[in-house]
Amino acid sequence: MASPRDIPTHATEVSHSLSASPAATFHSPLASHSNSFMSSGMMRRTTAPKQLKPFSTGDIKILLLENVNQTGQDILREQGYQVEFLKSSLPEDQLIEKIRDIHVIGIRSKTKLTEKVLREAKNLLVIGCFCIGTNQVDLEFAAQHGIAVFNSPFANSRSVAELVIGEIIMLARQLGDRSNEMHHGTWNKVSARCWEIRGKTLGIIGYGHIGSQLSVLAEAMGMKLIYYDILTMMAIGSARQVPTLDALLQEADFVSLHVPETPETKNMISSNQFQQMKTGSYLINASRGTVVDIPALIKAMRSGKIAGAALDVYPNEPAGNGDYFNSQLNQWGDDLRSLNNIILSPHIGGSTEEAQRAIGVEVADALVRYINQGVTLGSVNLPEVTMRSLTLDEPDHARVIYVHHNVPGVLRKVNEILADHNVDKQITDNRGDVAYLMADVCGIKDEDIKLIRDSLDALSSRILTRILY
Ligand SMILES: NC(=O)c1ccc[n+]([C@@H]2O[C@H](COP(=O)([O-])OP(=O)(O)OC[C@H]3O[C@@H](n4cnc5c(N)ncnc54)[C@H](O)[C@@H]3O)[C@@H](O)[C@H]2O)c1
Numbered sequence: 001m002a003s004p005r006d007i008p009t010h011a012t013e014v015s016h017s018l019s020a021s022p023a024a025t026f027h028s029p030l031a032s033h034s035n036s037f038m039s040s041g042m043m044r045r046t047t048a049p050k051q052l053k054p055f056s057t058g059d060i061k062i063l064l065l066e067n068v069n070q071t072g073q074d075i076l077r078e079q080g081y082q083v084e085f086l087k088s089s090l091p092e093d094q095l096i097e098k099i100r101d102i103h104v105i106g107i108r109s110k111t112k113l114t115e116k117v118l119r120e121a122k123n124l125l126v127i128g129c130f131c132i133g134t135n136q137v138d139l140e141f142a143a144q145h146g147i148a149v150f151n152s153p154f155a156n157s158r159s160v161a162e163l164v165i166g167e168i169i170m171l172a173r174q175l176g177d178r179s180n181e182m183h184h185g186t187w188n189k190v191s192a193r194c195w196e197i198r199g200k201t202l203g204i205i206g207y208g209h210i211g212s213q214l215s216v217l218a219e220a221m222g223m224k225l226i227y228y229d230i231l232t233m234m235a236i237g238s239a240r241q242v243p244t245l246d247a248l249l250q251e252a253d254f255v256s257l258h259v260p261e262t263p264e265t266k267n268m269i270s271s272n273q274f275q276q277m278k279t280g281s282y283l284i285n286a287s288r289g290t291v292v293d294i295p296a297l298i299k300a301m302r303s304g305k306i307a308g309a310a311l312d313v314y315p316n317e318p319a320g321n322g323d324y325f326n327s328q329l330n331q332w333g334d335d336l337r338s339l340n341n342i343i344l345s346p347h348i349g350g351s352t353e354e355a356q357r358a359i360g361v362e363v364a365d366a367l368v369r370y371i372n373q374g375v376t377l378g379s380v381n382l383p384e385v386t387m388r389s390l391t392l393d394e395p396d397h398a399r400v401i402y403v404h405h406n407v408p409g410v411l412r413k414v415n416e417i418l419a420d421h422n423v424d425k426q427i428t429d430n431r432g433d434v435a436y437l438m439a440d441v442c443g444i445k446d447e448d449i450k451l452i453r454d455s456l457d458a459l460s461s462r463i464l465t466r467i468l469y
C-alpha cells in the first residue's frame, strides 16, 4: 500500500512506506480542494499545500447510493478513490453486506443508516448525506464511533420553496383535478371554490432555511405571512411570528410544514390540529412523512374541513423508481389517491438540476476535505475543527487526529505522547461526549508515526486515531 507512485499529483514530495488501514491513518488534500479551502480567507499561505497520503487513493472505497449527482461522483473519482455508484437505495441485508467493506458512503433521504447497519461498518470513516435531512442516520452512534457525517444544509432550499409556491396556486385553483380530468377527456370549467392567493394567509411551520425562503416568495405573491417555530426567528418582510402552533392553524388559509423529523414533530399535524384549522384551508407537507398523520388528513379532507393538500413525503417511501406507491407500502395508499384536490409528488422538493449539482459538489468537497485533511467543518455530528493545510515547505510534518471520549486528563496524556516532537499547531473541541483533536507535528520520521499511533491507540479514551503525513 502507501506507494507514492499512486498519488496523482505532487506525489514525489512525500515518500513513506508505512502500511496503514484507511480507518487508522489517513492523508491530505489534492490541490483543487485545498486551494478552494484556503481561499476562504481563513488560512491564506503563500506556499502550495502539501499532498499527503499514507496509502494509494485507490484504496479508498466509496459507495454512492440513491443516484447521487454526477458532480459529486466526478469530484470523488478525480481523487482516485474507488467509487461504486447505484441509482437506488439497498435493502438492509445488502446494505449491511456492502458497508462492511467501505470507507465512505454517500446517501440521500432513503437509506437508513441505523445502529444495526453502522455496527457492521467497521471500516467506515465518513457518511455524506447528499441532501438536507440527516434523520435517516443514527448520528449519535456514528459520533461515538468516530464516523463523521456531512450534509448539504441549504443547497436545495430554494427548490423546495419554489415547489411549494407552485402547489399553493395549484391547490387554490384545483389545478391538479382539472388537469387529471382533461387527461381523461373531460372539460370541466368551474370557478366554485377556486381562489386567488393574493391576500390569503400562509402559515409556515418551521421558519428555517426553507420556511424563510418560502416566506419571501409568498410575500411577493401578495400573501400575508405568519409562522410558528420553537425558536424566536427574525421575521422577513412583513411576516409575523405567532406564539403557538394552534394560533397559526386558526389563522392560516394555507399551512406549510418545514420542520425536521424529530420525536417532537412526529404526527405534529393530526386530528386535533385539523380541528383547529379553518374550514376550507389547505395543507402542504414537503418536510418529512412522519410529520402528518395521514389517516387523520384523509378524514379531514373527506369531511370538507381541508379543501386540498399537497404531499411530497410519506412515512414509507420506495427504494427506487417504479410502480411501488401502493397500499402495500402505506396501508392508506388507495384512500389517499382517491381524494380530490390532492397533489402527490414523489419526494422531489429538492430534485432540480441546480440543487442536485450544488449538493453533489458541496458534500463531495466536504468528504474529500475530511478524508484527506481531517477537517470537520460542516459536520453535523462531530465537533467542527479546522486547521490550515500543511504546505510543501513543511516536508517532515504529520497531522495527528485523535477522536476521543471527552473525559478529564486526555489532553495531558496526548501531549505526553507528542512531547518529544515539536507541535506546530494544535486544536481540540468537543461535542457532548466526543472530542476531536488535531495537531500538526514536525520533525517526524516513519518510526515516530507508528509509535505515536500505537500510543494513542492504547489510551482508554480513544475512539479513532488517524495520522496524515
Ligand atoms: N421535500 C424535500 O425534498 C425536502 C428537501 C429539503 C428538506 N426537506 C425537509 O425539510 C426540513 C426543513 O428544512 P430546512 O432546511 O428549512 O431546515 P432548517 O433546520 O433550516 O429549519 C427547520 C426549522 O424548524 C424549526 N423546528 C424544529 N422543530 C420544530 C418544532 N417542533 N416546531 C416548530 N418548529 C420547529 C427549527 O427551529 C428550524 O427553524 C428538513 O429537515 C428536511 O427534512 C425536504
Ligand SMILES: O=C(O)CC[C@@H](O)C(=O)O
Pocket (backbone or CB within 6 Å): 108, 109, 110, 130, 131, 132, 133, 134, 156, 347, 349, 350, 351
Ligand atoms: O434528495 C433526497 O432524497 C432528499 C431531499 C430532501 O428531503 C432533503 O432532505 O434534502
